Amino acid sequence: MKIATYNVNGVNGRLPVLLRWLKESQPDVVCLQELKCPQEKFPVKEINAAGYNAIWKGQKSWNGVAILAKNYEIQQVQNTLPGDEEDVQSRYIEAIIDQKVICCLYLPNGNPYPGPKFDYKLAWIKRFKRRTNQLIKMELPAILIGDFNIIPTELDVYKPEKWVDDALFRTEVRKAYMELEKKGWTDSIRKIFPKEQIFTFWDYLYHAYDRNAGIRLDHILLSPYLTPQLKNAGVDKYVRGWEKSSDHAPTWIELE
Amino acid sequence: MKIATYNVNGVNGRLPVLLRWLKESQPDVVCLQELKCPQEKFPVKEINAAGYNAIWKGQKSWNGVAILAKNYEIQQVQNTLPGDEEDVQSRYIEAIIDQKVICCLYLPNGNPYPGPKFDYKLAWIKRFKRRTNQLIKMELPAILIGDFNIIPTELDVYKPEKWVDDALFRTEVRKAYMELEKKGWTDSIRKIFPKEQIFTFWDYLYHAYDRNAGIRLDHILLSPYLTPQLKNAGVDKYVRGWEKSSDHAPTWIELE
DNA sequence: GTACGTTGCG
DNA sequence: CGCAACGTAC
Numbered sequence: 001m002k003i004a005t006y007n008v009n010g011v012n013g014r015l016p017v018l019l020r021w022l023k024e025s026q027p028d029v030v031c032l033q034e035l036k037c038p039q040e041k042f043p044v045k046e047i048n049a050a051g052y053n054a055i056w057k058g059q060k061s062w063n064g065v066a067i068l069a070k071n072y073e074i075q076q077v078q079n080t081l082p083g084d085e086e087d088v089q090s091r092y093i094e095a096i097i098d099q100k101v102i103c104c105l106y107l108p109n110g111n112p113y114p115g116p117k118f119d120y121k122l123a124w125i126k127r128f129k130r131r132t133n134q135l136i137k138m139e140l141p142a143i144l145i146g147d148f149n150i151i152p153t154e155l156d157v158y159k160p161e162k163w164v165d166d167a168l169f170r171t172e173v174r175k176a177y178m179e180l181e182k183k184g185w186t187d188s189i190r191k192i193f194p195k196e197q198i199f200t201f202w203d204y205l206y207h208a209y210d211r212n213a214g215i216r217l218d219h220i221l222l223s224p225y226l227t228p229q230l231k232n233a234g235v236d237k238y239v240r241g242w243e244k245s246s247d248h249a250p251t252w253i254e255l256e
Numbered sequence: 257m258k259i260a261t262y263n264v265n266g267v268n269g270r271l272p273v274l275l276r277w278l279k280e281s282q283p284d285v286v287c288l289q290e291l292k293c294p295q296e297k298f299p300v301k302e303i304n305a306a307g308y309n310a311i312w313k314g315q316k317s318w319n320g321v322a323i324l325a326k327n328y329e330i331q332q333v334q335n336t337l338p339g340d341e342e343d344v345q346s347r348y349i350e351a352i353i354d355q356k357v358i359c360c361l362y363l364p365n366g367n368p369y370p371g372p373k374f375d376y377k378l379a380w381i382k383r384f385k386r387r388t389n390q391l392i393k394m395e396l397p398a399i400l401i402g403d404f405n406i407i408p409t410e411l412d413v414y415k416p417e418k419w420v421d422d423a424l425f426r427t428e429v430r431k432a433y434m435e436l437e438k439k440g441w442t443d444s445i446r447k448i449f450p451k452e453q454i455f456t457f458w459d460y461l462y463h464a465y466d467r468n469a470g471i472r473l474d475h476i477l478l479s480p481y482l483t484p485q486l487k488n489a490g491v492d493k494y495v496r497g498w499e500k501s502s503d504h505a506p507t508w509i510e511l512e
Numbered sequence: 513g514t515a516c517g518t519t520g521c522g
Numbered sequence: 523c524g525c526a527a528c529g530t531a532c
Contacts, residue, residue: 009532010515034532036516061516062531109532203532204513247514247532265522266525290522292526317526318521365522405522459522460523503522503524 001098002026004252005218007033007106007147007201011064014246015043021239021250022050028070029097031104032056033147034246035064035090042066055079059090065104065146072097081105083127091124100226101135101142107149110167118167121149125176135223136184144185144221147248150177152187155197156216168217185221188253192233200235201248209240218251229255257354258282260508261474263289263362263403263457267320270502271299277495277506278306284326285353287360288312289403290502291320291346298322311335315346321360321402328353337361339383347380356482357391357398363405366423374423377405381432391479392439400441400477403504406433408443411453412472424473441477444509448489456491457504465496474507485511 004027008014011032022030030052035042039058047054047068056066057079067074074095081092091106105128110121135142151169154160163169181187189198199214208214222230232254240249260283264270267288278286286308291298295314303310303324312322313335323330330351337348347362361384366377391398407425410416419425437443445454455470464470478486488510496505 013515034515111532206513208513244514269525290525367522462523464523500524 001028001255002252003029003031003102003143003145003220003255004250005031005033005104005145005147005220006250007218007246007248009034009246009248010036011066012037012041012043014244015046017239017242017245019046019050020242021236022052022068025236025250025252026070027250027252028072029102030068031102031145032066032068033064033104033106034062035059035066036061037064055093055095057090057093059088063090063106065090065093065106067093067095067097067102067104069097077101081124081127081131083130084123087124092128099141101140103131103135103142103144103146105144105146105148107147109149110170110173113165113167113170118170121167122172125173129176129179132180132185133183139225140223141225142223143226144180145219147217148177148219149217150174150219151215151217152177152190152219155195156199158197158199158213158215163215168215180221184224186224186227186230188220188222188230188233189216189235189251191227191230198235199237199249200251202240204247218248220251220253222253226255231256257284257511258508259285259287259358259399259401259476259511260506261287261289261360261401261403261476262506263474263502263504265290265502265504266292267322268293268297268299270500271302273495273498273501275302275306276498277492278308278324281492281506281508282326283506283508284328285358286324287358287401288322288324289320289360289362290318291315291322292318293320311349311351313346313349315344319346319362321346321349321362323349323351323353323358323360325353333357337380337383337387339386340379343380348384355397357396359387359391359398359400359402361400361402361404363403365405366426366429369421369423369426374426377423378428381429385432385435388436388441389439392441395481396479397481398479399482400436401475403473404433404475405473406430406475407471407473408433408446408475411451412455414453414455414469414471419471424471436477440480442480442483442486444476444478444486444489445472445491445507447483447486454491455493455505456507458496460503474504476507476509478509482511487512
């Protein structure tokens with residue numbers, strides 16, 4: 001079973017690219033982030049026509065997350081991250097697919113640091129940890145998947161010294177990521193490629209993709225129960241080179 | 257010799273449509289209106305690559321006119337309508353091509369009526385008449401061609417009663433058009449099709465093209481000396497049906 | 513650099 | 523409805 005995450009940066013503007021990638025890559029489950037469209041403008045017709053069921057949580061202009069599945073039923077569990085009724089940003093959707101809990105997230109960017117946006121990021125992470133700790137405690141087969149907006153280690157960025165005060169690389173958020181791993185969550189890409197430099201995002205500016213000036217932001221974390229089933233993982237880096245592509249590349253795992 | 261006018265409604269956004277039409281229709285001379293680009297952003301490279309020389313007068317965001325010619329030299333005469341130094345709108349360009357004076361115009365729309373925009377339209381028409389009267393007096397072979405933003409008669413609009421107080425159909429501007437004809441200018445389309453209902457514009461709204469709810473705004477008027485050479489005239493209506501088309505259709509004549 | 517919302521214009 | 527400009531977020 002192939003499970004992927006893709007920050008599309010606008011699902012309607014990106015539809016040709018998304019459909020092409022779906023066709024070529026044939027994932028069973030896909031988590032999308034940054035739909036950038038209100039609930040009623042999600043292109044469900046075209047997604048269905050491509051063979052995928054979908055659930056999604058939209059929002060005008062920003063954020064927005066979705067889960068797609070081919071030949072699997074999608075049982076929605078949550079469409080917000082529990083713990084803050086005031087939070088109106090569409091950044092979390094959770095479903096059960098093929099007996100697994102799929103937690104699709106678009107974690108706040110948090111820039112500029114310091115400031116209220118960074119504070120919001122830390123508060124969001126705190127709420128997220130409560131949810132993930134529950135999943136561990138319940139010993140559920142679960143997957144945390146999406147755009148974490150966290151660069152986990154120095155290996156995951158082309159020039160670490162440039163990023164020390166960036167909200168994506170601040171010690172606070174890297175520590176939070178490490179704590180997830182300590183709790184038992186396994187970083188799939190690092191499990192398969194322990195030492196290799198792998199990126200999932202290249203800025204649109206300054207020809208970052210041509211210079212391979214990338215960072216790793218999109219992660220797929222497996223609960224202890226699922227980790228032994230990890231067969232393979234990868235990034236469809238070539239998609240970033242397509243015309244009119246997102247600034248992220250699709251990232252995926254294969255479970256047996 | 258085939259001479260055409262086309263209000264492109266944004267020359268850069270419309271470039272694929274324009275180039276396709278140029279290739280299929282092979283006009284010798286083309287007058288464009290509503291370039292909607294500053295002087296330096298006119299796509300001269302692509303136009304040249306399609307085989308056309310060009311002169312143009314651009315303006316940021318609005319208006320803008322151009323004259324293109326294939327296998328003919330373009331001798332620019334004016335790039336503003338004489339008579340008002342204060343007028344900064346790019347609505348007029350005049351050139352000599354193959355011994356003919358080509359006056360390419362984008363006459364002000366003038367809506368809403370009444371108001372300062374309508375007043376500007378009337379003032380512009382007054383200045384335009386001075387120019388055209390000079391051309392008649394000098395007995396030059398001349399062509400007034402472009403988007404006149406004037407519906408000449410009731411035959412030229414799908415539902416005349418809806419347009420009585422529209423600046424495109426007000427008696428003041430229709431009278432001005434009739435006066436041009438009295439001075440000796442010949443409406444090419446009407447010369448070839450005296451009684452037929454012919455449109456050159458269909459609004460983007462309310463599926464106007466599908467309902468053929470059109471109007472005739474784009475005109476090609478010939479000076480007395482040239483009128484006997486008129487062989488044919490027409491509107492490339494099908495172009496309005498293309499994907500991402502302008503709200504106007506190309507309009508053309510053939511001179512022998 | 514790219515996408516989306518808004519505004520101005522027609 | 524659709525183009526172009528501008529502001530904003532990333």
